[in-house]
Structure formats: C-alpha cells, structure tokens
Amino acid sequence: MPNGENITYWIILASFIMPLLLAIALIWFIVSYQRKKYAYELEKKDLLVLEQAHIIEKQELIEKERTRIASEMHDDLGSGLTTIRFLSEKALRNVKTVEESDQIMKISDYSNKLIQNMSEIIWAMNSRFDNLTNLIGYIRRYASEYLEENEIELEFEAVSHPEEITISGEKRRNLFLIVKELLHNAVKHSKAAKIKIQLTTDDNFKISILEVGSIGFDRNQLISKGNGLYNMEKRIHNINGQLEFKQLNIGMLSCISYPLLSDSK
Amino acid sequence: MSSYKIILLMVFLVLIIKKVQGKPTLSQFLTFITLSCLVELIAAPYFAHYYKNNLQVYNFFIIICVFYYQYLYYLEFKRKPWSKYLLLFIIIWTLFGVINYISGIDKIHVNNLEYLFGLLSVLVLFIIYIHNLLYQKEYASLKTKPLVWLSIGIVLFFISAFPILTFANYFLVDPTSLDIYTYLLKIGNNLLSLGYLSAAICPMEKI
Numbered sequence: 001m002p003n004g005e006n007i008t009y010w011i012i013l014a015s016f017i018m019p020l021l022l023a024i025a026l027i028w029f030i031v032s033y034q035r036k037k038y039a040y041e042l043e044k045k046d047l048l049v050l051e052q053a054h055i056i057e058k059q060e061l062i063e064k065e066r067t068r069i070a071s072e073m074h075d076d077l078g079s080g081l082t083t084i085r086f087l088s089e090k091a092l093r094n095v096k097t098v099e100e101s102d103q104i105m106k107i108s109d110y111s112n113k114l115i116q117n118m119s120e121i122i123w124a125m126n127s128r129f130d131n132l133t134n135l136i137g138y139i140r141r142y143a144s145e146y147l148e149e150n151e152i153e154l155e156f157e158a159v160s161h162p163e164e165i166t167i168s169g170e171k172r173r174n175l176f177l178i179v180k181e182l183l184h185n186a187v188k189h190s191k192a193a194k195i196k197i198q199l200t201t202d203d204n205f206k207i208s209i210l211e212v213g214s215i216g217f218d219r220n221q222l223i224s225k226g227n228g229l230y231n232m233e234k235r236i237h238n239i240n241g242q243l244e245f246k247q248l249n250i251g252m253l254s255c256i257s258y259p260l261l262s263d264s265k
Numbered sequence: 266m267s268s269y270k271i272i273l274l275m276v277f278l279v280l281i282i283k284k285v286q287g288k289p290t291l292s293q294f295l296t297f298i299t300l301s302c303l304v305e306l307i308a309a310p311y312f313a314h315y316y317k318n319n320l321q322v323y324n325f326f327i328i329i330c331v332f333y334y335q336y337l338y339y340l341e342f343k344r345k346p347w348s349k350y351l352l353l354f355i356i357i358w359t360l361f362g363v364i365n366y367i368s369g370i371d372k373i374h375v376n377n378l379e380y381l382f383g384l385l386s387v388l389v390l391f392i393i394y395i396h397n398l399l400y401q402k403e404y405a406s407l408k409t410k411p412l413v414w415l416s417i418g419i420v421l422f423f424i425s426a427f428p429i430l431t432f433a434n435y436f437l438v439d440p441t442s443l444d445i446y447t448y449l450l451k452i453g454n455n456l457l458s459l460g461y462l463s464a465a466i467c468p469m470e471k472i
Binding site for chain 1: 395398399403404407417420421424425427428431432449
C-alpha cells in the first residue's frame with residue numbers, strides 16, 4: 001500500500017497534468033477540425049463554380065446550335081420557299097384557264113404562309129432575339145401589318161422597361177402565338193372597328209388587347225367549335241402565365257400576364 | 266438527488282421521446298441509459314441502505330459501462346481490417362472483468378484496475394476515432410456525431426475522477442482526505458452525464 005505523502009504527490013501531479021493535456025488535445029482537435037471544415041467548404045465552393053461553368057457552357061452550346069439551325073433554315077429553306085412563291089407568281093401571269101390560275105394561286109398562298117410561319121420559328125429559335133424589347137417590336141410589327149391588311153384600326157402602346165429583360169425563345173414564341181390567335185379571332189369573329197393593344201412591364205409582362213365594339217363570345221361555345229382557345233390556354237399554362245377575358249361596355253378585353261421572375265433579368 | 270442523477274433521468278426522457286418520434290440515436294443507447302438509471306437510482310441506494318455498501322453494484326456496473334463504450338467504438342471501426350482484433354480484445358477484457366468480479370465478490374474493494382485499464386483502452390479508441398475524423402472521414406458537422414460528445418464526456422470523467430479511481434482502495438482504509446476526491450468524482454459524474462445528454466440530443470443522421 002503506498003503511503004499518504006506519495007499518494008498526495010501523485011494526485012496533485014495527475015490533477016494538473018491530465019486536464020492540461022486534455023485541454024491541449026481538445027484545442028488541437030477543434031483547430032484541426034475547423035481547418036478541415038474550411039477546406040471542405042472551399043472544395044464545395046469550387047465544385048459549385050465548376051458546375052455553374054459547366055451549365056453556362058452547355059447553355060452557350062445550345063444557344064449556338066439554335067442560332068446555327070435558325071440561320072440554316074433562313075438560308076436554305078427560306079430561299080427555296082421564296083423561289084417557289086416567285087415562280088408560282090410568274091406562272092400565274094402565263095395561265096390561260098381559271099382552274100389553273102386557282103391551283104397556282106393556292107401554291108403561292110401556301111408558300112406565303114410557310115414563309116411567314118418559318119420566319120416566326122426562326123425568330124423564336126435565334127438566341128439573339130431573347131429579350132423583351134424584341135418581342136414587343138415583333139408583336140407591334142405583326143399587329144400593324146395584319147390589322148392593316150384586314151382594315152381594322154390599331155392603337156398600340158408599349159411602356160418600355162428601363163432594364164433589358166431576357167426572355168427565352170420558347171416563351172417568346174408562346175406569347176406571340178397567343179397574341180396572334182387573339183388578333184385572328186378578333187378579325188374573324190368580333191366585328192371590332194378598332195383594336196387597342198397595351199403592353200406594360202413590372203414584375204409581370206402584361207398584354208391587354210381591347211377589341212372596341214366587339215360583340216364578345218361564349219367561352220364554352222368557342223371551345224366546342226375549335227382548338228384556338230384550347231391552344232391558347234395550353235400555351236399560357238406552359239409558361240406559367242394567365243389569360244383572362246372581360247366583356248366591357250366598350251368591347252371585349254383580353255389580358256395576358258406572364259411572370260418575368262421566371263426568366264433572368 | 267445528485268445533479269448527475271437528474272441529468273441521467275433527462276437523458277432517459279430525451280431518448281424515450283426520440284424513440285417515440287423514430288429518430289435515430291447511438292446503438293443500444295436507451296438500453297444502456299435505462300440500466301444506468303436502474304443502477305444509480307434504485308440498485309446502488311438499495312444496497313447502500315440494506316447492506317451498508319454498494320461497491321459490488323458499481324464493480325459490476327463498471328464492466329457494463331466500459332463494455333458499452335468499447336462496443337460503440339467497435340461499431341464505428343467495424344469496416345476496418347483490424348476490427349476483429351478489437352472485438353477479440355473486448356471479449357477478453359469483458360471475460361477478465363467478469364472473472365475478476367466473481368473472484369472478488371466477497372471482498373470490500375473497488376475493481377479500479379479493470380476500470381482504469383478499461384477507460385485507458387477507451388481513451389486509445391477515442392484518439393483513433395478523432396484521428397479518423399480529422400484525416401480519413403469526409404467532413405460532417407460535429408452536431409451530427411453523438412459519439413464525439415459521449416467520448417468527450419467519458420474523457421472528462423476519466424480525468425476528473427482519475428485520482429479517486431486510482432487510489433479508491435487506499436481511501437477505503439484511510440478515509441481522511443476522501444471528501445475532496447468524492448467531490449472530484451461528483452464533478453466527473455456530472456461531466457459524464459452531460460456527455461450522455463449531448464449525445465442523446467445530437468440529431469444523428471440516418472444511415
């Protein structure tokens with residue numbers, strides 16, 4: 001059995017040395033673990049940057065490919081269709097019977113329609129036009145040409161946005177086709193004398209089309225008659241937007257609202 | 266009631282709540298804490314009251330505690346090539362502890378040798394575990410590692426209770442300076458219970 005003095009000596013020694021060693025060990029562990037945490041976070045950040053760079057690279061490749069397809073469509077198919085239209089118009093001048101004239105006229109009309117549709121597809125595909133300003137310009141040009149052709153007065157108002165807002169090709173095309181369908185319906189069914197188009201931008205991009213003097217329509221009847229309204233609702237749903245119709249005293253009001261937050265500013 | 270016993274009861278309640286909620290915790294932790302509560306709150310006071318000493322209860326409980334700590338580290342190192350040697354060591358150590366306990370059941374003494382060597386083996390395993398955490402495993406927040414908190418509790422207990430555990434049998438013969446070391450043991454027990462509580466609260470990730 002050890003004596004009391006020895007025990008006291010050992011206890012005092014152990015009571016000082018062991019907590020000291022433990023404190024040193026714990027501090028070392030905490031410092032080392034913090035270093036490991038820092039290295040881990042740095043590695044995670046690097047990985048994130050790498051991943052983002054990869055996504056950007058992929059997007060750039062897709063955009064490049066879209067632009068390439070658009071320009072090839074424009075150069076090859078476009079020139080071919082224009083030649084068909086030109087030749088059919090030339091042939092029209094030399095026909096002798098009404099029957100032949102009708103058939104060639106049909107070829108010319110189809111070529112025209114195809115050229116117009118293809119130009120819309122090319123516009124939607126080309127990433128150079130992925131902005132709101134371009135969409136507004138395109139809608140304005142189409143509306144003025146189409147309504148002038150059908151002798152309907154147009155009042156166009158666009159409140160420009162101070163910032164350049166990016167909007168993808170698919171969304172541009174969907175919005176444009178909805179406007180196109182609404183204008184087509186207005187010309188075909190509404191008997192409107194004048195159409196007011198107003199475009200505003202805040203958190204949402206809003207397009208209001210007022211058919212002054214329009215007789216309006218029955219929604220259910222329109223759905224049962226054709227695909228127009230169904231297609232518009234499908235397109236607006238695809239881009240997370242909203243489409244509303246209101247019958248006002250002065251005419252029929254159609255409102256399209258598209259949230260801009262889903263595209264980068 | 267001593268503060269470490271209250272903390273032990275809190276640990277038990279936390280583990281029951283976690284069990285009901287289906288949240289994961291250390292393997293067999295609830296069983297171990299239930300046993301600890303039974304020993305600390307019922308068996309030890311009962312033996313102290315009726316037999317005037319509860320050393321044999323603690324001598325047996327020592328074996329269970331050290332076995333449980335070693336078992337936790339074994340689970341941690343299960344995939345290591347040397348884990349079978351660790352298992353063999355745990356079995357041998359436990360057998361030695363049980364035999365030592367049975368052979369000294371009629372004596373009034375503390376089996377401090379097996380406690381000290383058992384805790385030293387736990388300390389070595391803890392150092393290996395810390396080394397693994399730092400240099401081999403992928404980084405993960407310590408908040409999700411209950412074994413770290415339990416280990417810190419054990420090491421703090423070992424260090425603060427070291428004098429009384431080493432010289433326990435001397436104090437049984439000459440209890441003149443026992444009070445101050447009993448106080449140290451109480452601190453050690455509090456730190457150990459806090460280690461259990463931290464491990465119980467720890468939101469362990471499901472594997």
